[in-house]
Amino acid sequence: xxxxxxxxxxxxxxxxxxxxxxxxxxxxxxxxxxxxxxxxxxxxxxxxxxxxxxxxxxxxxxxxxxxxxxxxxxxxxxxxxxxxxxxxxxxxxxxxxxxxxxxxxxxxxxxxxxxxxxxxxxxxxxxxxxxxxxxxxxxxxxxxxxxxxxxxxxxxxxxxxxxxxxxxxxxxxxxx
Amino acid sequence: xxxxxxxxxxxxxxxxxxxxxxxxxxxxxxxxxxxxxxxxxxxxxxxxxxxxxxxxxxxxxxxxxxxxxxxxxxxxxxxxxxxxxxxxxxxxxxxxxxxxxxxxxxxxxxxxxxxxxxxxxxxxxxxxxxxxxxxxxxxxxxxxxxxxxxxxxxxxxxxxxxxxxxxxxxxxxxxxxxxxxxxxxxxxxxxxxxxxxxxxxxxxxxxxxxxxxxxxxxxxxxxxxxxxxxxxxxxxxxxxxxxxxxxxxxxxxxxxxxxxxxxxxxxxxxxxxxxxxxxxxxxxxxxxxxxxxxxxxxxxxxxxxxxxxxxxxxxxxxxxxxxxxxxxxxxxxxxxxxxxxxxxxxxxxxxxxxxxxxxxxxxxxxxxxxxxxxxxxxxxxxxxxxxxxxxxxxxxxxxxxxxxxxxxxxxxxxxxxxxxxxxxxxxxxxxx
Numbered sequence: 158x159x160x161x162x163x164x165x166x167x168x169x170x171x172x173x174x175x176x177x178x179x180x181x182x183x184x185x186x187x188x189x190x191x192x193x194x195x196x197x198x199x200x201x202x203x204x205x206x207x208x209x210x211x212x213x214x215x216x217x218x219x220x221x222x223x224x225x226x227x228x229x230x231x232x233x234x235x236x237x238x239x240x241x242x243x244x245x246x247x248x249x250x251x252x253x254x255x256x257x258x259x260x261x262x263x264x265x266x267x268x269x270x271x272x273x274x275x276x277x278x279x280x281x282x283x284x285x286x287x288x289x290x291x292x293x294x295x296x297x298x299x300x301x302x303x304x305x306x307x308x309x310x311x312x313x314x315x316x317x318x319x320x321x322x323x324x325x326x327x328x329x330x331x332x333x
Numbered sequence: 334x335x336x337x338x339x340x341x342x343x344x345x346x347x348x349x350x351x352x353x354x355x356x357x358x359x360x361x362x363x364x365x366x367x368x369x370x371x372x373x374x375x376x377x378x379x380x381x382x383x384x385x386x387x388x389x390x391x392x393x394x395x396x397x398x399x400x401x402x403x404x405x406x407x408x409x410x411x412x413x414x415x416x417x418x419x420x421x422x423x424x425x426x427x428x429x430x431x432x433x434x435x436x437x438x439x440x441x442x443x444x445x446x447x448x449x450x451x452x453x454x455x456x457x458x459x460x461x462x463x464x465x466x467x468x469x470x471x472x473x474x475x476x477x478x479x480x481x482x483x484x485x486x487x488x489x490x491x492x493x494x495x496x497x498x499x500x501x502x503x504x505x506x507x508x509x510x511x512x513x514x515x516x517x518x519x520x521x522x523x524x525x526x527x528x529x530x531x532x533x534x535x536x537x538x539x540x541x542x543x544x545x546x547x548x549x550x551x552x553x554x555x556x557x558x559x560x561x562x563x564x565x566x567x568x569x570x571x572x573x574x575x576x577x578x579x580x581x582x583x584x585x586x587x588x589x590x591x592x593x594x595x596x597x598x599x600x601x602x603x604x605x606x607x608x609x610x611x612x613x614x615x616x617x618x619x620x621x622x623x624x625x626x627x628x629x630x631x632x633x634x635x636x637x638x639x640x641x642x643x644x645x646x647x648x649x650x651x652x653x654x655x656x657x658x659x660x661x662x663x664x665x666x667x668x669x670x671x672x673x674x675x676x677x678x679x680x681x682x683x684x685x686x687x688x689x690x691x692x693x694x695x696x697x698x699x700x701x702x703x704x705x706x707x708x709x710x711x712x713x714x715x716x717x718x719x720x721x722x723x724x725x726x727x728x729x730x731x732x733x734x735x736x737x738x739x740x741x742x743x744x745x746x747x748x749x750x751x752x753x754x755x756x757x758x759x760x761x762x763x764x765x
Contacts, residue, residue, distance in 0.1 A: 184586075185387065186580070186587045194389055198384070198390065285594075295359075298392065298403050301404055301411060301420055302411070302418045302599075303416060304408065307356075308356040308357075308358070311357040312356065
C-alpha cells in the first residue's frame with residue numbers, strides 16, 4: 158500500500174470542490190454509488206462519468222461519457238476503474254487540467270502516477286476518499302474503526318449531517 | 334476548525350490505553366468520554382435515514398447496533414490490538430456467538446483447543462450444537478492436532494492465547510500457519526493475556542476475541558465482550574463465507590467484503606450479527622470498561638509481578654503438589670512464554686493441592702482475603718476450585734482435559750500487597 162501523510166490527504170480533501178467520479182455505478186449497492194452520495198452530502202460537487210450511463214441523471218447530476226465532455230472545471234478525478242484502465246483516465250485527467258488524481262482502494266498504476274506527477278498533479282492511489290473523510294471527521298469511530306488518530310480538540314461534529322461541511326476534516330498545511 | 338490529530342504510530346501502548354478512540358465531546362468539550370445513555374438518535378431527514386439504514390453512510394441509529402460511548406471503547410481496543418476495527422458486545426460469550434454466526438451455517442465445523450474457559454467449552458459443545466455448528470477438539474499444546482482435524486466443512490480455528498484455567502501459553506504462530514494453509518481464519522481469545530502481554534494479530538490471528546469483563550475492564554464491575562477484526566482474511570477467495578462474500582438481501586444486495594474491505598468482518602458482525610441477535614453492551618458498562626482500560630498497563634505489570642511471586646512461593650509449599658505457571662523456569666510452557674509474553678505470563682494459574690477434591694474445597698472455604706468466586710482479572714485476588722464450580726458440568730474426562738481435575742485450584746492474583754496474598758493462601762493451605 159502506498160504511503161501518504163495524513164497532512165497530504167487532509168490537504169487534498171479540504172482543497173478540492175468539484176470531483177469527477179469515473180466508473181460510478183447507478184446500482185445503489187455498489188461502493189462507487191455510496192461514495193458519490195456520501196461526498197455530495199459533505200458538500201462536494203460530484204460529476205458522474207460512465208459511458209454506459211451517458212446522458213442519464215444520477216443523484217441529480219448529468220452523467221458524462223468521459224472527462225473531456227464535462228463542461229465545468231474539475232479539481233479532482235476519482236477513479237473507480239481497474240489499475241490498467243486507470244492509466245487512460247489519468248491521461249485524460251492531465252489533459253483537462255485536473256489538480257488531483259485519486260485512485261480507489263486496490264487501484265494502483267505507478268506509471269500513470271509518474272506521468273501525472275510530472276504534469277504537476279497530486280496523486281493518491283489505493284485509498285477511498287469516503288473512508289479518509291470519515292477517518293478525519295471522526296465518523297469512522299462510530300463503527301469502531303481504528304482511525305489511528307489521537308486528538309485533543311473537539312471536532313465540529315455531533316449536530317448531524319447538515320452541520321457537517323468540508324471544514325469538519327480540518328485544513329491541511331497550505332493549499333494545492 | 335483545526336484538527337491536530339496525530340498518527341498512532343507515533344504513540345506508545347500506555348498512551349493508546351489512555352487516549353485511543355477518545356476525543357473531547359464535540360458539543361460540550363467534556364474531556365472524559367460521556368455516557369450516551371440513549372436508545373436512539375434523530376435523523377436529519379428521510380434521505381439521511383435511508384443512507385444510514387442502507388449503510389451508505391455511518392452514523393448512529395439505535396443503541397442495539399451502536400452507541401457513541403461503546404464506539405470509543407471499540408476503537409480503543411482495536412488500537413491496542415492493532416486491528417482495523419472492533420465491535421463491543423454484551424459479554425465475551427456474545428462476542429463468540431456473533432463471531433461464529435457470521436461464518437457458520439448448519440452442518441459446518443470449527444476446530445477449537447480443548448484447553449478453554451469452561452464457559453466456552455459449554456457454549457461450543459452444547460449451545461452451538463443446536464444450530465448445527467460442530468466443534469472438534471484439538472490439543473493447544475500440539476499444533477499438528479489441529480491439522481489432523483481439518484475437513485472441507487472446517488470454517489475456523491479457535492484458541493486462547495493464554496489458556497484458562499491452566500495458564501498455558503499457546504503457540505499462536507504455529508497454529509496460525511495451520512489455519513493459513515487451510516484457508517480458514519484463526520480466532521484468538523486474548524482475554525487472559527490482554528494486548529499488553531500478547532498482540533495475537535502480530536502472530537497471525539485474523540480475529541481477536543475478548544471478555545472485557547476480565548483484565549481489560551479489570552475491576553470486576555462490568556460484563557462486556559469484544560470482537561477485533563485484523564483485516565487480514567480474504568473472505569471472498571472462496572464461497573465458504575457467504576455472509577461476507579455474497580450479496581446481502583437485507584441491505585439491497587451489498588457484498589460486505591467488497592464494500593467494507595479490511596473491516597468487513599467487524600461491520601458484518603455489527604449490521605448482521607448484533608442487529609439480529611441483540612446482545613448489545615450497555616453504554617454505562619462501556620464507560621466503566623473504558624475507564625478500566627486507561628490503567629491496563631499499570632495493572633498488568635502489578636498483576637504479573639504478584640502472580641510470579643505467588644507461583645514461586647506455592648511451588649515450594651509442602652501442601653502443593655504442582656504449580657502450572659508459564660513464568661516458572663521448569664514449566665513446560667516457559668519457552669513459549671519467553672517468546673510470546675516476555676513481560677509476564679499473566680496472573681491466572683492453577684496449582685494442585687495435596688488431598689485432592691476435599692482439600693481443594695477446604696482451601697476455598699478457609700481463605701479470608703482471596704474471594705471465592707467465578708471470575709478472573711479483578712483488582713482483587715480471586716480463588717476457585719473448578720471441579721466443584723465452573724467445570725462441574727463437564728465429565729471427569731473433560732475436566733482433566735480442560736486442566737480442571739479434582740485437586741486443581743485456580744487463582745487470579747490481584748494487585749494487593751503480595752505478602753498479604755501469600756499469607757492468606759498459607760493460612761488456607763494450613764487448614765486444607
